[in-house]
Amino acid sequence: MDKKIISLWSLLSLVMFIICDFLMGENAQDLIKTIIVAAVLYLLLIIGGLLKWRLAYHFLLFVVGIYTLAMIRIVFIFATQSHSGVSVLAVVFAVLGIIVNLLWYRIAAKQIKSDYVRIVKKNVKK
Template identity: 45%
Template sequence: MNKNKITLISGISLLMFIIVDILMSSKFVGIENNNGVLRTIILAIAVYLIPIALGYANWKFAYHLLGIVVAIYTLNFSTVFIVMFQNSHFNLLIKILMIIISILGIIVNLMWYRIAWGQIRSDYVRIVKRNIK
């Protein structure tokens, strides 16, 4: 059950990253850097899906690995947040929209840690019980 919640929150986190990535590289924001958007999205999907699949296969460090991935993408949301505050050439509506999306992304990733902690703790218990015998 907990794995399904982790997967759901991971999917939401991935979706929010994809939205931010597309918006940050579009004419809508004004940066217009379309060079690696598709590659970045494909890489993000792979980086999220591999640990999720390993988690369902009961690999003991899958959610630790996914935790590192979520931390990296949380830094990405933080970077977008900082860029929107520091640059004054963006439209105010765009700034507000991107800041709200970034804050929501950070909140979703923090929720991921809250939910995943139970699974990570149970993995530790399983590992310790197996090694004590």
């Protein structure tokens, strides 16, 4: 059950990043490449997590962190550069994306902790 919820929140996180990227994107080719890379990273790790690949959520933790930093950058640019090049809609979606990602961390923490415990118990000699 937790893995399905984590997967749904991960997909929501991906959608929020894609919306922010679309609103900020100027070059269509770079936009498409960025979206493809993000989608592949998220989807591979979500599928890996659902298939019980031990480290999938750990890598997804890193990926979500990187894309959270990208959204923080949007807010920072808006705040420091007198709104040039950043629409208010992009900032709104970036803030919502940051909130979604923080909630993702809260939800995923239990699964990641149980994965650590399982890995340690398996590798500790009795």
